Amino acid sequence: MKEHIQTTSPQSLEPDSRSARTRRRITEAATALFLEHGYLGTSMDQIAVRAGVSKPTVYRLWADKDALLEDIVRSTLDRAGDPFRAKLAALAGSEDLRADMQKLAREYVAMITQPSLLQLRRLVIGASHQLPELAQAYYQRAPEQTFRALADTFVQLADRGLLQIDDPLLTATHFAFLVLGRVLDKSLFYRDAPFSRRELDVQAHAGVEAFLRAYAPQLHATDCVAKA
């Protein structure tokens, strides 16, 4: 496998040069086809035709089919996850934890349920038989990094006495899966997003409430007091 040419050249003076446009058209075609039909279900022919170029052109830009998929996955991830992680950091200093966490959860759900992202998960999982390293790279780059970011934030909240946690990473996953476990899971099996935006909001809200009951005892002091 030859190394393929560098993917991004952010400081290019001429961002829409002929070859950059070609590259983009191929990437878009391949993305659409991979997401729709999977890795093995998509042929290089289809990609070239849809992109309106010849196959050798594709092979000049990427060493082989693997490289093309990897490029797509990596650059899609780059574009998708970062905005959320930025907002997440702000939660650590929250004055109204419940409200801010609810807001964050909605944003989390909104990010994750971008159709292309859900399909990307399916694609990567489906291709994991052929490209196991890609799947692992995906997992480390996407869910796991988010969990770690959540954990960092929760540690800070715990330091401020707002949360009571033992294992920050585990707590982070509890938050994540309470908020959208069901969506993540079900959407792997259904081509079309199986939940309406309202349903998503309900699930996010209920997830956060459950999370707070489990991890923010003082927010539920009344419960304890009542018993005491």
Place this chain on the structure above:
Amino acid sequence: MKEHIQTTSPQSLEPDSRSARTRRRITEAATALFLEHGYLGTSMDQIAVRAGVSKPTVYRLWADKDALLEDIVRSTLDRAGDPFRAKLAALAGSEDLRADMQKLAREYVAMITQPSLLQLRRLVIGASHQLPELAQAYYQRAPEQTFRALADTFVQLADRGLLQIDDPLLTATHFAFLVLGRVLDKSLFYRDAPFSRRELDVQAHAGVEAFLRAYAPQLHATDCVAKA
């Protein structure tokens, strides 16, 4: 893979007729190959060779590749899921909810984390581009049915005042994903089970505790008092 000791096979009087043996060998070969390389990544040739039969023999028993995969998926699900759902029913009458729920969670984790079941999820998801109905059938037959069974049980527990729940199905998914969301998710991306048994137990335990904090307030009166 060695056969483990088989004492009986109760459902058939002539369990080892020539053709039953052939069928089983093909099924085993196909299962192993599908789980390892995915649907499109496995060829009927490979299956026949591994089973030690000719291709027409495979086609005599299953109409086509789809039918073979469907058969494998369905029968694997049948074998795997039912025992757990039986045990689940018993929880409704529990005298010691925390202990029994912990026990159930361990069994849940044990069932779900059978390597072949985890791989089956990957397989079905990977094949969903080609066989979308199979993926949906899988989802309805496996996770969703378990969620419903959990919900039924939780409703009974709520009736007895042991849990406080609004939306039973949502609560069921909270339980399920608290207990093994992370495992389910991560194992889709890693060929080999990414958690040791001990890690699984820890996660199951922590998941149940979080669940109880969120949904069984009276069990936590003591906690509150203790902390107070």
Place this chain on the structure above:
Amino acid sequence: MKEHIQTTSPQSLEPDSRSARTRRRITEAATALFLEHGYLGTSMDQIAVRAGVSKPTVYRLWADKDALLEDIVRSTLDRAGDPFRAKLAALAGSEDLRADMQKLAREYVAMITQPSLLQLRRLVIGASHQLPELAQAYYQRAPEQTFRALADTFVQLADRGLLQIDDPLLTATHFAFLVLGRVLDKSLFYRDAPFSRRELDVQAHAGVEAFLRAYAPQLHATDCVAKA
């Protein structure tokens, strides 16, 4: 190629013995399928299934697929052509040539246009690439023999001064093709008989009239007298 067992056993004491019935069912199934889908378009599997027997049973009665087709063709021909040739002989002594020849022509058309016979022609022609001897045998047994029988009759009629012919065989083919050339030809290309019975009668009638104008001058004496 082994010789296959004798096809007909006309003096069998038990004409509907078990095995005779089996043979008949296979023959019928094969005939229907061959006529419908052609020789290469029909599989031994389909034949066995349709006949309700196993494939080895078919192979016990016929050495191979070729033998089965040959048997079918030969026995169909035997059954179909003879009645007509019997009637043909009677024409030689006709008192009213035009009327009797018209009648005969209608019978000729009726015989030839039996759907199964037309389809048989197609079948044999289609199989001639694989079984050239069969096609030749067919031609000698069916059209050619009829032409010869017609020629014999025409010779007798010429002897009586009713026809004026040079080359009897050629004259016979002129009769045959005037009467149903178009039908024979077109029906090779159309699955369903392309002519109604009325059209057939019209063609047969016009063909006979043309034939008589060409070969029975005294029946058209008026024409000649007029010119003289």
Place this chain on the structure above:
Amino acid sequence: MKEHIQTTSPQSLEPDSRSARTRRRITEAATALFLEHGYLGTSMDQIAVRAGVSKPTVYRLWADKDALLEDIVRSTLDRAGDPFRAKLAALAGSEDLRADMQKLAREYVAMITQPSLLQLRRLVIGASHQLPELAQAYYQRAPEQTFRALADTFVQLADRGLLQIDDPLLTATHFAFLVLGRVLDKSLFYRDAPFSRRELDVQAHAGVEAFLRAYAPQLHATDCVAKA
């Protein structure tokens, strides 16, 4: 100036481009094999090997086996039939009907008995089980169109009082089948042309004479007188 006299194929500027040659070689190989072994009796493998190309090359130029056969049939028909129909038109103004019709008949026979055309008939008929539309298209394009052209000419001759006809189309088929019915029929069953050129001429001649006796009474006044 590239405008010197061009000796080569007028319709294409680059008649022997690489791909045109490839296309021609495949067409030739396929034609030979289809004519020899029939549609189902010829495999795409054989075609590719005989053409000296790989199978994908064949599939690049024709969508599938059907398309290849259709192409061959259509282009063969185009090449074969048109010249004759041109000559036919000239007959309408004939000064010496008998002589010109004899000449035309010889040309008709010569056209139809091109070995490749006779084999093409067999091929199309044999393939009609699998490709019924092709067979019908063939019939409409070849025999039927010729019949119509003959009929048109005969109508003109009748207008000039040279023929006496009722149903022009029927008369046309009478001409066609008198002249070469036997050839057309017999050659469907025999791989090699079953008649020598001399035999063909004799049949054509006799066919025309019979036709004229049946449809051109005044041409036969002399005959009648002679006989009288």
Place this chain on the structure above:
DNA sequence: CATGAATGAGAATTCATTCAT
């Protein structure tokens, strides 16, 4: 730089035929 043309290897599926019981 881009392409039309090409290909070896392999995909799913079916065939006529035979074995073993």
Place this chain on the structure above:
DNA sequence: TATGAATGAATTCTCATTCAT
């Protein structure tokens, strides 16, 4: 006798990849 089970060899068609221009 009749069969369920089996198979070697082909079938049509596709794939990722490269050559030649």
